[in-house]
Amino acid sequence: MKKNKLWKRNLFIASFLLPTFAIFCLFTIYPLFRGLYLSFFDWSGGSESMNFIGIDNYRQLFSDEIIPKAISNDYFLIFWKVILIMLFATFFAVSLTRLKLKEYGFYRVVFFFPNIISVAVIGVLWSFIYNPRLGFLNAFISLFTGKPVETNWLGDSNLAMWSLLPPSVWAGIGFYMLLIIASILGIPSSLYEAASIDGAGQWQQFTKITLPLIWEQFKTSIIHIVITTLNGSFIIVKLMTDGGPDNQTQVLGYYLYQMGFKQFHLSYGATIGVLILLLSLITTLILQRILHRESIEM
8 A cells, every 4th residue: 555655656756857857858968968979070050961070170179269259258248247246136135125115026126127028129229229329328428528429339349348248237137136135035034133232234234144144045146147148148249249340249159159050060069069068067166166155054
C-alpha cells in the first residue's frame, strides 16, 4: 500500500518536472551543445555540406580585430549598468519602504513601467530622443544654450556607447527595485525599531541592517545584470546604432548576429556564442567569489 502511494506521488511529481525538463533540454541544452559542435565546422547555415575545420574558427576569433572592441564594450555596459541600476534601484527601494510614502503603490508602477514595454519600443523611443534635429534631448539643451543644438549622439564615436547607457539603465531599474523591495519587506520591523531606540540614523540602519540582510538578493541582482548584459545587449545595439559608427558600439551578441545571420557565417557565429558562454561563466565565478559574504540569519 505504501509503495503504491509512493509510486503515485513520484508519478505526480514527474508529471510536472519532466515536461519542464524536456523544454529546458530542447531550448537550452541542445542549442548549447549544437553551437559548440558547429564551431568546429565551416558552414554558412544554408548549405547542405558542413566542412570540418577543427579549431580554425577559434584561431580566427583571436585574430579578429572586432572581438576585443566588442568585449570591451560589453564590459563597459556591465560596469556602468551594475553601478547605476543597483544604485538607483536600491535608493528607490529603500525610499519607498523605509520612508513609507503615501504614493508607494503609484511609484512602484511608475518605476516598473519600462519593464512592461518591449525592448524594441524602448530602442525606437530613445532613438527619437537622441535624434539630432527632432530629438527631445537636443531641444532641451537648446533651452539653455540659446542656439540650436544638433549633436549626433548615436553617430559620434565618442558619444555612441555612452548614449546606450541611459536606455539600458532606465529599462532595468524597476525590475531590480521590486526584487530589493521584496527583500526589505522581509526584514522584521523590530530590528529597525530597536536601532532607532539606540539612536541609529537612516544611513546606519541601511548599512548595519538593510544591506547585510538583503545582500544575497543584492548579489543575485548583480550577477543577473551581468549575464543579461552579455547575452542581451545586442537588441539595443541593433535598434539604435546597428553596431556603428565604425563598430564603436559593437558587442559580442550583435557581432554573433551579424556573422551568423547577415554574413551567413553561422559556424563562426557559433564560435562567438561559445566565447560569450565562457565569459559569462568566468565573470559569474569571479563575482561569486568577490561578493561572497557569510549569510546572516534574522
